Amino acid sequence: MRSSRGEAHYIRLIDDIEASLDDPAGIEKLASHLEGVPEILRNLDRPLPDGGRILLTIDPTGLVMSQNAVAAKALGLSIGSTIAEAALTPQALPAFLDRLGGGEGPVPLAVATRAGHSLFLLGSQPEAGGTISLAEVRRGIGRHVLNQLADAVSLIPSETEVLAGLMDGKSIDQIAAALSRKEGTARQQVKSIMTKMGVNSQTQLISTAYALSLMFERTQSPSRGVAGAGTRVDIPGATLFDSRHGPLGLHCFGAMDGVPVFLFHGAIFGIAGHGEFRRAAEMLGLCIIAPERPGFGHTQLPDDADPVELACAQALDVLESLGKPRVVVLAHDIGTRFAARLARLAPERVAAVVAASTTPPMQTWAQTAGMPTRHRVNAWAAQKLPGLMDKIVGLGLSQIARQGVDVLPKLVFDGCDFDQAVLRRPDCQAALQEGFHLAWSQQGAGFRSDMRLTNEDWRQEALQVCVPFHCLHGTHNLTVSGQAVRELAAEMPHGRFRAIEDGGHSLPLSHTAFILRHVLAAAHKAGLGFDTLDH
Template identity: 55%
Template sequence: MPRSEIDAKYRALVDEVEATMSDPGGAAVLARNLQDLPELLAGLDRKTPEIGPIEVLVDRGGRLVGQNAAAEQRLGLMLGDRLQDIAMSPQAAQRFLVNRDKGAVPLLVADPAGGRILLFGQQPADADSPMLLTEVQRGIDAAIRARLADAAGLAASERQLLKGLMQGQSVQGIARELGRTEGTVRQQLKSIMAKMGVNSQQQLISSAYALTLMYRQTGSVPAETSPRLQGATLHNGRHGVVARHDFGLPDGVPVLFFHGALFGITAVPGMIAAAQTLGLRLIAPERPGYGHTVLGDHQDPVALAVQQAVDLLDTLCLSKVVVLAHDIGTRFAARLALDAPDRVAAVIAAPATPPMQTWSQTADMPTRHRVNAWASQHLPGLMDKIVALGLSQIARAGVEEIPRLVFDGCDFDQAILRQDGAAAVLQEAFELAWAQRGAGFRADMRLTNENWQDEADRINVPFLCLHGEESRTVSRNAVEDLARTLPKGRFRLVEAAGHSLPVSHTALILRAALAAANAAGLERDEFGFRDHS
């Protein structure tokens, strides 16, 4: 289904929810009306199998003696049928039969679904053995395409366009698939050609294929780029396997980092360098349902994450740490501070995600955010479908979809996340979520809309709540209320920041962690200036 069609159906679903969410009986009304969107909802659970290229075996007379699933599905031939019967012309079939003994030979056949399929075969050493013909697929290896894009300095949106071109798609088809105007796609095509130093689309494609041939001739086709998540250390602890990322100084001030749903872990621009400069040691476990850390059916992600965090601190012989949290990580940090206050020197929630106490908290949110909040509270099954739809769109169209899908109606945050430095953040965040097909992300969407205010007034550790002045996804009043409820809570408004402040204000957040550590006496006296008298 083209992205534009998915978007249209998704908007219809959003409109349906919006029209009923102010009605006390809205959930029942919506449930009855969901029958109008069966294709969208059913389609989310269907996965299109990857059947690969066509492969067929033909005897000397051109009769089919073997075929794989792709050939059976797409060509519609039975064993014993003649391959030349679907050749594009009798002359092509005759040339195939005559030339097959002379070595490698191509054959163009008709695709029953429309179009043409190019097959390539080579006669085995034994002339009486069947010949294997394999479909010549459009496109080049993803790893080679990535190397080419890196060499030319292509932006994420340009890489998507290059992929479509290599697969033989037209500009119109690419525009439909990616949900862009043809004019935008043509402008991006011009940018790609300029960066690669070519004057036409034909030169662009021939250069890419020439690069593929050179890689293959040297026998050095690059492997797929290893995902960032493989850099994690796997800890087999008392509560299952937990993936952990460590950065900063190995002997620095200890900071336990609960990542959020949107901003990754180590890819935030300047995060690693700032941690090293400030003398921090960040320990960042992948939360349950993200990356390598499994969230089992019916497990409580908050309780499990807290148990795993305490186990990690015990293993690392860390008695007390500052806890840093991005967005929904606030909930996890708060529970750790409640259950193990002796292990937490302070909490820095940046940005803070407060409890969802009343529907009025959503009043200033964009429509999609209000829809998500309502659906999460009233129809959690539907909310899972909405989240699954968004993740599948990102998987298909690329991480540049995240600002549009997640921050629709939030121009400030979209602008921050469309900056060049944010691309790696979006990629890492998606890799973390998609590794378990959104299990942790979907759980986070439910947690975001739960009321845990009763826990807040029992948390007796310093708790700093940061909130971006331009944020529209979280209620400032709710964050201020959380800070007032916390016995040692503090609120700080960050100017020129939105909900994306982990990306825009990385150093500020880490400075807050350092200040909290210093106040708690965790900062070591590296140069001997502390008065020990």
Template identity: 25%
Template sequence: MKDNKNGETPSRLDDMIANVYEAVLDQDRFDELITLAESSITNRSAHRELLRRKRDIEAHFETAEKLLSSLQKPAEDNDRPVIRLGRDLTVLQANETAERILQITAGRSLEELDIDGDALGHLNEAVSGRTEDWPIVRVPHAATGKQVLLVLSAEEDPHNGKIWLLTGVERVWQQGASLAMQSLYGLTQSETDVLSMLVSGHTPAEIAQARDRSVETVRQQIKSMITKTRSRGSGELVAVARAIANSAQRRKPQTTSADHTRAELKLRDGRKIDYLEQGDTTGKAVVFLHGCLCGNRLPNTASRYFSENGIRLLSPARPWHGQSDGHGILLHDPARYAHDICDWLDQLDLEQVQLVAFDVGAIFALVCLPHLRDRVAQLICISAQPPMRSFQDFSGAPPQQKLFALLPRVSVPLLSYMAKLGDKRLKRDGPGGFAQTVFGGAQADLEACNDPHLLDLFWQGHLFHVERGSDSFINDCRFVASDWEKLIKPTDVPIHFIHGTQNRSIRPERILAFAERIEAQVSLVENAGHSLPFSHWRDWVRFLD
């Protein structure tokens, strides 16, 4: 690469900064980007120019991130009605949107609005503290008559004590509500899909048209749900569903279903660790360290196998994931995570476990292993992320994964901004768009997503990763792009890598080279992709002692 006649950096350097989004979506342009970036490292003038451009773009994206953050504060959204209430349901304040579309102003009572009497009764019970099932209220739009959904919440006011808020919501239903209804009442996925539309105000005819089913089929599904929930009619069914949906939005308690239990405990330093348990609660303990994709829950078939074969699978949410608290020191010294693991194992009264790590979880497992001493009998790393030595390491990865492997080395503010936009896009597209967005071009993983249970598992996994924001994903990307191999210390614990031959994210030859450097064993699984621990779980479970 040569400078032009004016001594300026070549125009292709401009392309690397200005077109980074487009470049990663096109294989040829991405390869050119890689060549340019790596060439600039040895070209001093280009390197200085790159640093200057990075500072400029970081300043730009810091501004953009602040703007994005301000737009994500739901209570301040100008296009959503927000009403502050007193305990007597008197309106203390209504924002401009509430005044315009609901014709409600300060000093008026909610009882003056066209609200169902049962809903008013539920509101009175909630604000008086007689119930924790806060209702979702429907108020007609003043101009169109269309129902506007308002969800109840509370905040502390220094002058007036507790203030109750009714805030407009675009959607009442969340995937957590579907899972809750399925676990509590045995509803099917199809039934909860119908129920979500019913709760949102759609008629059976509208639901039938949207789902390309007959009205009679939808009515039969509604009757089935009424029977399963022991409701006295569709109105009571909707009321039950609203309560479940509202609870799913507001709090994350310990949950138990047929195949897993989710709980949390406090570490010695006061931080919280969230974990999942599957299988035989009295069986031999296996700890699963999840990655930054697909979550920490194994498929139902695996869970049944664990129960039948005396395996107790424990899956802690790594720092920043799920409801687990992070710690700034881990960004610089991930080996300190060993203290969290030991503390957690002590509280669960477990002396020794087998450790299984997936994706980025393998980074934590490998750097923590020497500090876990005799607590780990063996380490199995599945679809592991080996150290990133060159941009070429990710040249064949799916576009989305390729982008987030590159960004930590280009700009952390840009990474943060893109991670938040990516999460918003995934949530907008829902499970249907998840496979192509995350695994586009990775055929083995796309085929795994053809299984509805696995696709739902992966989608729920994404929601798990970002429960408390995008820091989980951002920090994982930073670990992937860092020189963490120097943190690995010698250990006597056996290490076994298991990798899919069709893994587009991490090529098998990278794992083979890395395993040779640290004297670890490798097993390749034919036709498996990056999602191997979920799609081909039997191929790693057989290596458990």
């Protein structure tokens, strides 16, 4: 793979790295030695930028499942801790959960920041007993909404100005000074507003006003969502499926009586967190069946288990239980390998495979040509020193858990500006939240296994796949070698390569509808769609 001189250099490099792992300053040394470690790991305590909206998800008991960087900085919570630690009062979380459980949602929750300020999060629970998403409600209410609220509860103009000050987060003395009134007068007006709105505390007053204003804005602009354009985190939960090979988390969405599509999800794009994915599946008449792979979400990965073999055995259990004799398999990145194994083991069950983005086996230095140097070095290190790379991946996952999913684009796609830009889009926020939640549920067991699988040679297995295998590759993809994808498609008996213009490795998020249309076309060409319609 390299010259002898180059190999000697890397041997010395790895010796230095291994020596640094047990050193208290090991992270700094590790980052300075290994070119493949993204810059972000060199600055674990770098202050996060201000601005942005707090977004996080919690489970039905209040445990934090995922959060963005703004939430991590403002609230100081870690993955697995409880939102009760930030709630303004001990009773706030139980009351919040009770109201959500009663179907009142969306419901506001008052929390305190690390800096001592109070703010409100608006919570929604799309499925009973499922994941709860929380989005920060910005201080202040638009004048038109404030006036309508004032009219509804008969506030006089001076009371309306006091309420506006409260909604902006000002204290009573600040409001009084701004309006040139005595502090006692301002307090009396606050009490008058509370009486008119039927609440017993200032916290209830602000909470109720926020909820009313948001409901008004939602009815005026339904497409914006509860917390504004691109900020709602609406992640359906998984159901627990008890297969013969162990329990697993299972997601099913789209048109339940539509063309059956089995999804092997990737490492970071999630399953159902991308709203466009669910909407497109419904519109195209596709029934998406997506289990959580071993090591992700609810699906355990035993220490002695082959994750590919286990995932395929569980997939066949799911298809048999759901009465789906034949499906199109959709694979996201590393899911390519899982799809190839299933197609080889059970070709009668797989009508076709669509891999988007395709992740082929890359074993030689030449195959990685065109990739950023740090990604090439990562691939080399993963093959030669998998234990070391596992530690590096663990550091990265811990970094995301500590600072929020906003650091994920830089961490995973360092040097790949196109994909970073896609993952930072507001409409991809929920997908990142869900993707990280799936990975972190078992402390990254599945994600770390994927890093090993990515660099194993499974080419001989791919050559035995006898069903149509569509290899989609974005022209801006720097994470995976386009040449390696072309070679894989050319070598497979029924492989087909398709270059996607203006796409990167993040095709599942940037070209969702395009991919699903490709899936539908493959199904119809195999006769699967017509069979489904006949039934």
